Amino acid sequence: MQKETLCLGLLSLGPRSGYEIKQMFEGPLSDFYSLSFGTIYPTLNSLQADKYVSCKQHSQSKKPDKKVYTITKKGMDLMKDNLLGDASSYIRSGNFGDQIKSEFFLLLLFSKYIPNETMNTVLNERVLYLRQKLEQFKYDGPVPGNLDAIRNEKSVSFIRGLASALIETGLNYMEKNRHLLKKKIN
């Protein structure tokens, strides 16, 4: 999916600044996708130049102006067109997997060259992290204002349910099978 479509999609949930879009990537979207500031800000500028979004500058005494972007009708149209195109490309591509870079799995793969105590800590920290993630996905209380819209999306309940189920399976598997990883060669 193009960065433009993704930014428009997030702005379709309500007006937002670049900083707040980044917060969505760091927060609820962090397990599925991310873009850096170096991509977000130039993308918003180019979307504004082409009238896909409008921008209101909120001067905040002494802090840099907060630029709040609102998606336009033209922007909504482009977003829908692009999403349909992206879905069709996804289907045609034959590539239905996700792009993953997992430091954790690389460490597992080469674990025989890593001291047992170190690998133990790696596994313990991963388990702790997953437990935290599980809580996050199950948590149903209030969230900060700028993250509220995404939380209320219907598709997001489906995704959160899926993520919770996957993490629970992962945790159970690791508890039952981590003894298989003992013993290093060197």
Add this chain to the structure above:
Amino acid sequence: MQKETLCLGLLSLGPRSGYEIKQMFEGPLSDFYSLSFGTIYPTLNSLQADKYVSCKQHSQSKKPDKKVYTITKKGMDLMKDNLLGDASSYIRSGNFGDQIKSEFFLLLLFSKYIPNETMNTVLNERVLYLRQKLEQFKYDGPVPGNLDAIRNEKSVSFIRGLASALIETGLNYMEKNRHLLKKKIN
């Protein structure tokens, strides 16, 4: 993990060409990590220049020479040092998650702007893909020669078991809950 450490780690399983390393990323490693030719070839050249690997040129009548790299003692030492450093960094970083870019989840997220029939195909193809993946992870028969070594790593049985469990959970969840995604706004 640095690309150098990763390439050395794969060469520690046995001598290999750059092309064969790429095949590992396309095959058994594809769900955990990947590097492109544009990264692999220059990395191997620099590892060779610094004597971390040696290289034997197998001239094959009319095809480009196959350059088979073998990890040296110096290379094994660097690999182990780096792996220990990487594991320690992983622990200290506080960042225990994986880096993921999932076109599928983005399409789910914005599914209300995508026609029902299109999303249906997206979900069907994803399910088909996951069923295939599951078979792959459970398959215990013979694999092509250059992929044999990684298959026989102890840690890989742990990883394959985990992956199978996760995919099964994902498939079950999607079967039971995909009805929740029906109905689009537009």
Add this chain to the structure above:
DNA sequence: GATTATATATATCAATCTGATATATATATG
């Protein structure tokens, strides 16, 4: 039998993206 597609094999590079840094201030923490 001819053509097309796929596999083997390395190499290079424009375009893209990230991670770091710069700038400036407010607020929380120790």
Add this chain to the structure above:
DNA sequence: CATATATATATCAGATTGATATATATAATC
């Protein structure tokens, strides 16, 4: 009172990808 973190935008060197070039063998399709 000093330090760290959060808000907020912007930029860019360096790293990475995805595409392309080169060359041939083999398998599939027509």
